[in-house]
Amino acid sequence: MNTLLSAIGFGIVTASILAVAGVGFTLQFGVTNILNLAYGDIMTAAAFVAYLVTSAGLSVWLALVAGAAFGAAFSVLLNRCLYTPFVRRGTRLFGMIIVTIAVSLIVQNGLLAIFGANFFSLKMARPSSVHIAGMVFTTTQLAIIAIAIVAMLLIHLLLRYTKLGKAMRATATDPELARNCGIATDRVIDLAWAISGALCGLAGVILVMNVTAFTDTTGAQFLIPIIAVAVLGGIGQPYGAMLGALVIGIASELAAAIISPDYKNVVAFVILVIVLLARPQGILSEIATRKEVAA
Amino acid sequence: MSAAWQFYISTVLVYLGVDVMACWGLNLQFGVAGLVNFAFIIFQAAGAYTAAVLTLGPATKGGFQQYVGGAHWPFPLPILAAGVVGGLLAVLVGSFAIRRLRRDYEAMVMLVVSLIATSIATNQVGLVNGPNGLALVPKPLATMVNLSPLGYQWLFVGITAAICLCVYWLVHIVTSSPLGRTLRAIRDNEQAAAALGKNVTGLRMLAFVLGGVIAGVSGAILVEFISAWSPGSWLYPETFVYFTAVIVGGSGNNLGVMVGALLVPVAFLEATRFVPQFGPPGFIDALQWIIVGVLALVFLWFWPRGVIPERRRRFPPAAQGEARQPLTSTRTGR
Numbered sequence: 001m002n003t004l005l006s007a008i009g010f011g012i013v014t015a016s017i018l019a020v021a022g023v024g025f026t027l028q029f030g031v032t033n034i035l036n037l038a039y040g041d042i043m044t045a046a047a048f049v050a051y052l053v054t055s056a057g058l059s060v061w062l063a064l065v066a067g068a069a070f071g072a073a074f075s076v077l078l079n080r081c082l083y084t085p086f087v088r089r090g091t092r093l094f095g096m097i098i099v100t101i102a103v104s105l106i107v108q109n110g111l112l113a114i115f116g117a118n119f120f121s122l123k124m125a126r127p128s129s130v131h132i133a134g135m136v137f138t139t140t141q142l143a144i145i146a147i148a149i150v151a152m153l154l155i156h157l158l159l160r161y162t163k164l165g166k167a168m169r170a171t172a173t174d175p176e177l178a179r180n181c182g183i184a185t186d187r188v189i190d191l192a193w194a195i196s197g198a199l200c201g202l203a204g205v206i207l208v209m210n211v212t213a214f215t216d217t218t219g220a221q222f223l224i225p226i227i228a229v230a231v232l233g234g235i236g237q238p239y240g241a242m243l244g245a246l247v248i249g250i251a252s253e254l255a256a257a258i259i260s261p262d263y264k265n266v267v268a269f270v271i272l273v274i275v276l277l278a279r280p281q282g283i284l285s286e287i288a289t290r291k292e293v294a295a
Numbered sequence: 296m297s298a299a300w301q302f303y304i305s306t307v308l309v310y311l312g313v314d315v316m317a318c319w320g321l322n323l324q325f326g327v328a329g330l331v332n333f334a335f336i337i338f339q340a341a342g343a344y345t346a347a348v349l350t351l352g353p354a355t356k357g358g359f360q361q362y363v364g365g366a367h368w369p370f371p372l373p374i375l376a377a378g379v380v381g382g383l384l385a386v387l388v389g390s391f392a393i394r395r396l397r398r399d400y401e402a403m404v405m406l407v408v409s410l411i412a413t414s415i416a417t418n419q420v421g422l423v424n425g426p427n428g429l430a431l432v433p434k435p436l437a438t439m440v441n442l443s444p445l446g447y448q449w450l451f452v453g454i455t456a457a458i459c460l461c462v463y464w465l466v467h468i469v470t471s472s473p474l475g476r477t478l479r480a481i482r483d484n485e486q487a488a489a490a491l492g493k494n495v496t497g498l499r500m501l502a503f504v505l506g507g508v509i510a511g512v513s514g515a516i517l518v519e520f521i522s523a524w525s526p527g528s529w530l531y532p533e534t535f536v537y538f539t540a541v542i543v544g545g546s547g548n549n550l551g552v553m554v555g556a557l558l559v560p561v562a563f564l565e566a567t568r569f570v571p572q573f574g575p576p577g578f579i580d581a582l583q584w585i586i587v588g589v590l591a592l593v594f595l596w597f598w599p600r601g602v603i604p605e606r607r608r609r610f611p612p613a614a615q616g617e618a619r620q621p622l623t624s625t626r627t628g629r
Binding site for chain 1: 325329331333390391392394396397398399400402403404406407408410411414415418419532535538542574575576577578580581582584585587588589591592595596599
């Protein structure tokens with residue numbers, strides 16, 4: 001009972017990280033229509049930025065801001081300088097996938113070349129532990145959960161109640177139609193890269209806040225649950241991704257507690273396979289089905 | 296030629312054979328059928344493990360390596376079995392990954408399959424000896440033929456070349472037949488092919504399985520040659536090397552991807568062997584990967600069709616084609 005409760009506690013923390021990462025991933029895909037396989041590596045890069053900030057003796061809060069800012073700037077530049085030119089040049093869908101995975105390798109090995117094959121950790125004040133409803137959290141974990149809730153609320157407000165959010169949803173559903181309705185889709189796409197990049201950077205930093213050590217492949221490994229979350233939620237569906245994050249976060253931590261920690265990602269993978277077999281369009285997915293037909 | 300050079304050259308030739316085979320397999324999937332199989336390397340790995348355990352013999356309890364299904368099969372059988380396992384794994388992966396989904400969706404799922412396969416092989420130590428992998432795989436025929444080590448090297452080059460020819464024959468038949476034409480049609484316009492009554496998912500699955508068989512065989516030859524195999528040799532970026540080779544050589548063209556295999560995994564990676572080491576450990580490897588990534592980007596930008604592009608297939612207009620009887624008759628009838 002006790003292990004189960006604490007596993008659920010861990011699950012909530014993992015779900016929080018996954019929600020931030022998954023919403024960023026799915027939003028980017030939905031609005032820009034580019035599947036960015038370099039996402040995990042940009043997370044790692046943001047984690048290294050945070051590492052540099054904390055190593056300089058600055059606070060971890062500043063590191064979070066720096067990581068998010070780096071993620072946003074890097075994503076916008078990546079899209080402006082590389083992805084969009086390739087698309088304009090007429091690179092087809094498979095070409096673009098290869099482009100993004102090439103970027104992934106370049107970023108990952110760039111980090112390896114700069115920082116070396118070591119284990120790194122953020123320098124933070126030693127957290128104290130807090131008991132809530134039978135679950136034990138460290139203050140860091142509580143901060144992660146709070147950050148995720150705030151980020152998700154902001155995304156919700158943005159998508160529901162602002163013009164930009166409406167424009168994004170319109171662009172995601174049908175870019176041609178959106179442009180014809182007078183939406184500056186290029187600007188919307190830029191902003192989408194910035195917002196999803198910021199979430200990506202934030203996710204990278206909170207991911208490494210929650211682990212004892214990270215390496216140049218930490219983000220790439222985390223791509224397994226992120227993709228599972230995105231597919232479970234219906235790709236391009238931010239709300240689906242939030243729900244998916246909760247399911248996969250808790251399921252994988254329960255499996256880790258009951259079976260073995262090695263099975264964390266396997267559970268995410270099994271859920272991914274089941275979703276692909278039973279409901280490839282995801283759980284929340286009116287738009288996703290339409291896109292699939294259109295593709 | 297000195298013995299050392301002969302040894303080196305024969306080794307490189309075997310690697311070349313393995314890479315050429317793998318590139319043909321990937322080309323069949325990616326270049327011809329448009330399947331973005333980012334898990335390609337796991338099919339090679341599955342073949343390698345199969346061949347290894349089938350030549351190593353049953354695992355001894357408490358021995359230094361633990362694995363399942365050990366046996367002492369004579370020479371060509373482990374390689375054939377590797378092909379079968381590669382194909383079966385493709386059926387398994389294809390059953391959930393090759394659905395009527397967007398292609399990028401498919402690529403993403405394949406990438407996850409590759410990552411998860413590595414983590415399973417690493418964590419389940421009893422399966423194929425975990426992170427340490429398998430070693431001391433006996434070389435095929437080594438006890439039967441009485442050759443000097445150098446002579447044996449050249450024998451292995453011969454075996455590899457013979458299997459390469461068989462694989463080429465297979466991919467040539469597929470790509471030059473109506474089946475190949477249909478696969479290219481599906482790659483270029485899935486809806487149109489489906490509208491003409493082609494079983495899109497079934498045919499893509501077929502290409503996927505054939506590619507899996509070839510990958511399995513290539514892995515088997517590699518492991519029989521180097522006699523060791525571990526998860527470190529088949530991380531997902533290795534697949535990317537093959538993708539780069541296919542793109543550089545000319546995706547969709549069997550001859551082109553052969554050149555690609557010569558240029559990328561063999562010439563480029565061998566050339567860096569002669570570069571003096573500098574920087575901290577792992578620095579050169581990291582640079583190598585960066586350069587492979589840049590190479591793929593440069594080719595996709597400047598020469599997306601590769602060094603030897605796929606032949607543009609033109610079908611003669613009805614007026615010139617004497618063989619096209621039905622069309623001519625409708626023309627005269629008009």
